[in-house]
Amino acid sequence: MKIIYSLFVWIIFGLMTAFLTVCGMPFVIIGKNPFFMLARLWSKISSKLFLVRYEVEGLEKIEPDKNYVFMGNHQSYVDIFSMISIIDKDFLFMAKRELFSIPFFGYAIKHMGLIPIDRGESRESLKSLFDAAKKIQEGYSVLLFPEGTRSEDGVMLPFKRGAFTLAVRTGQQIIPFVIDGSYKVMKKGAFIINPFRKVRIRFLDPVSPEGVKDREMLDIIRARMEDAQKELGSIGAGK
Template sequence: MSPLQTARGVFTLCLAPILTFIVSLLALIDMLWVRRSEWQAQQFPRWWGRTICRLAGVQVRVEGLEYIDPKQTYIFAGNHASQFDIFTFQGYFPYDFRWLAKKELFRLPVFGWAMHRVGYIPVDRSNSRDAMKSLDAAAARIAKGKSVLIFPEGTRSPDGHLKAFKAGAVLLAIKAGVAIVPMGFNGSFQVLPKGRWLPAAGEIVLRIGPPIVTTGCRPKDKQKLAGELHEAVAALLDEAHKPLPDDAGPEPAQPQQA
């Protein structure tokens, strides 16, 4: 990384928390005292995502928007290779959606309050029973018209290659009765891999595939559907992000959550 890009990366790293606080505060004020519209308040996190990408020298291109009907509700599911997947989708995906986030984040001052007010959906991961209850609650909110983004791998890939999927995203789609949209984040690992602090300049290409319909599916079909989703996401990835032979397919079913 050149000295100029290093300086740029340091500047982005230092400014990102400040921007996050400012955007959270503005969204909170907007929701409490100004327009009081969840949809309109999304302009603040959208600006946040775009600004962080621009500060880091990251260009973003989105392909496949023709597959999306803005009037429909979806669960968007993609690979997770970098923190910049979040900035990319938040800043450059043009349609309304919400995040699923662990419930602990909603307790944070300002940031957590803003997440609650703009309609983000908490998920409890403390134990299997509470996780299933929060999954049912999330499914009910999605069924009422809130599209969400999920990373079925559960965490960032350590090497940039697509890993096995957990079946939770698919089960959520089945419960909510909505289609799943596969997505591929390409180039984000090169911008900021897991374990590195400073982002590098580059291009991220977000590819969107045709929705996978869940109509008629039952919870017992979740492993099969997770496999189909994994294949669909893999097809949207460049070679540097495609799964390695040992990483293909969904994770084995968890009996206690069946």
């Protein structure tokens, strides 16, 4: 049954993504950009399709008139539409460059202003950080997964330093968050979707980067996230 359900969900998911992208194209042509609004609709429908149950804490810590660098752990592709549907604020991701080649989806994320990152070349990765810094200066919030990829079993992977270099140099407040359970909905590299799973998300207190070096900030954020992950009943936070 899970195979049939998963096949159904992926077909509807693909058709919905294509439909919403096509709906947004004419507005781009006339100089409007509806893709933030469409992304939120896409995310809420996706959450229903995947039958995800959310338990969210700490949203009150996000002030609507402020911009932030959101940083959290990454367990599944489910995290993407989960965060867009939960955070009531326009923000940008840094997404791996290959995603921009996906038909319809790549067009949509390009016009949302998402920042492509090439993990294989350090010079290109550095350029992506500069692009993200520019977006922050233009008044956008940015969401980063400092692990750089999804965890296969929910254990936090080592953090990459670049995300913290970006946050420290822009001076933007960081809001750490912890996701627990999304890997149980859909594991890395898996086709099968496990419905009716609970995904717990906790937003932590904002952290100011003022006067803190990027390596120190990495240690501070990691320690807070590990503590929160343990409190949420996770399997534990690996180094």
